[in-house]
Amino acid sequence: MNSQATFWIPAVLRALLLLGAAGAVAYFWGLTAGLAAGLVFFIATSGLQLFYLYKLGLWLDKPESERMPDGWGGWTEIFARLYKLKRDDEKNQSELAEWLTRFRQAMSRLPDGVVIMDDVLFLEWCNPISEKHLGLSLERDKGMRVTNLIRHPDFIDYIILGRYEQPLNITLKGRKLVIHLIPFENRRQILVTHDQTELDRIDAMRRDFIANASHELRTPLTVINGFLEIALAQPELDAATRQDHVRLMAEQGKRMQNLIDDMLTLTRLESLDSPLRTEVVRIRPMLEQILQEAKALSSGKHNIVMDVDGPDMKGNTDEMRSAFTNLVSNAVRYTPEGGSIHISWINGENGPEFIVRDTGIGIDPEHLPRLTERFYRVDKSRSRETKGTGLGLAIVKHVLLRHGASLNIASKVGEGSQFKALFPAELAVHSVS
Template sequence: MNPKLLFWIPALLRLAFLFVTAAVCWWISGPIAGLAVALLLVLGQLYLQLSYLSQLSTWLDDLQNAKLPDGWGAWTDVFSRLYRLRRDDERSKGELTEWLARFRQAMHLLPDGVAIMDDVLFLEWCNPAAERHLGLTLERDHGMRVTNLVRHPDFIDYIILGRYEKPLTLRLRDRKLICQIIPFENRRQILVTHDATESARIEEMRRDFIANASHELRTPLTVIVGFLEIASSTPDLDPVSRQAHLSLMTEQGRRMQRLIEDMLTLSRLESVDYPLRPEPVRVAALVEEVLQEARALSGGRHSVTASVDGPDIVGSLEELRSAFGNLASNAVRYTPSGGTVHIGWQGGDGKSTGPQFVVSDTGIGIDQHHIARLTERFYRVDKSRSRETQGTGLGLAIVKHVLLRHRATLTITSEAGKGSSFIVTFPGP
């Protein structure tokens, strides 16, 4: 039915009831009584309408706390529709509040920085990542011009020139940031910042790794190719020289083989396609095996001992053999003849610290400024001595990745000229 008819039909019926009542009083008590009753009924209707208007005005002044009246007559439908509008508005407001909370939570968890500015670059809002990247504090810097907060010449030029098609890369607060401004609406701009420091570090490590690997492989290849050229150009080379050349080529070939094997091991340890396969590890047997290998490498030039006083663990036997063997062989290589090397396995405190594998020696020791970089690929304290000991420069890097996979830590204590201790600590129970 037409909404207008729904309003006018009840209204006309109420007016008809009023006139009928007045007419009945006129007929029973005369015209004066009929007019008096009609006047009273009109005044009552007027009072009722004004009363509801007053209640409506009071409710409009305080939408949140004032109670919406029930109404009578046409007001019943009016108040009912107002009630539904308020209920829908509250539901929409609740949904909007929930979505706003979700948006704020998402922006807080976002690793990239997001800052919203108006058309004259005054800061309106930013997430915690933007605060860290740009050194901002939302409570303190809200309403301030961003170019006054980030005082970097390249950043200011980027904003002033307005060339936002390409992002800006800059060094800020010891971090490498990629910034870009995105126009938003008519009077808003979004500043997005991405921290590329870790990506740059990984890229630098990749370049260094390729350069170092190429350098390490070039030396033995040069030796082998050089001797092959001599052998091919000198058919009547005497047997003694030929044998010396073959021995050197064999040594350099084995050096390349060790280097490639270590590089493949590192690649496998870093691969997500090569998950850790834990198994029970009998540590006493593993330590005995490492001890025999260390003694064989020493050739009787050192006193190599071992002790086991700790529990068995769960892990990858092959990976732990590689890590423990690298630590023991390094101790033998960098300890002069007559020195001592001790390999130990001991229990932890049973609380926060688990069992420990310790390799200590009385070797040449390491200066303190080298210790933090010992587990880097191809990092050597003394390059000439590393060549003498036939190390690849990847042993401690392999140890580091094996321990990461076993949630263990490596602690190095050393003093130049007095020896070193390498302590592997496994997680507690």
């Protein structure tokens, strides 16, 4: 039986039943009584239909709050189908809400900003990254026109002119952003923002690294080539002068070797193919060796003392020695004759700490954030005098990062500096003496 028969067959049967009942009354009590009975049956049936229509109207006005009414006859099937449609609609709404939640969660985890606008640029939704990039707030700005919220002239021109084939590159709130606008459906648009700041910074660092490395290598090469040209052009040079030239070339060659060694060390530390190989680092013998090297570098010009009152630790001995040696040798190089240097290894509140304090020339606060950049020099002329490669603190930073540690720098011009390497407590090995 098809769905239409479900409705008209019971209706025909009820109509035949009423006619039969009216005919029976007319047969026994006369035609007038039969007509009266038929009228009563018709009025009762019509009233019942009107009652169910009223109940249906109440439910249609508030389907979410009113209970689905029960029915009789054909109304049973009508209400059953409406109930099924309501359940299907609720299920679809629930699935749609679940997919929308998943979509928003996925968009919220994207590294790029996503803004959904309608066709007249009113904000409908945005993820947290776009709030950070563009200064928006979904809670505060929803329903407002995006061009009223972001008042950058280039951004407004890009949005209004509709030239979306090429992305827009702007600097907004100190960030270099790449912005794409993508039409979405008929009445929506998606704005995607990508933060280019870090990539630009890394690219600038790469260019600076190449330029600085070339410069640092060119200087000793120029000296060596100059002396070699003199040797070729003046074979009659006396032995003392020739020996002096050879000594200077050897110094410059050593300088190039140190620079190349530091560059290779940095490359290895930064390489993902070079995982940290840990062992128990015996701190006291390592620091005693570093102390002797520092005194040799100082040549008795400084008062250098050391305290070791901390545990051994898990880490890489060669990397730790490289980092600690760089910190100590820097203190020696940048402390004037007669100054003092204090080296200490302690068990701090949050883990082992390696501290180097000096009474050196000190560093202006504006330079502190950039000290660990490759080839960054506070005083270039002073750095050349001390024969540093400009990579020492960069090496220190990467060694500490590989060990989950951090570097804290405090300094005052003319009073000295303190470099403190802070290691996680879980690296401490208290059982090894």
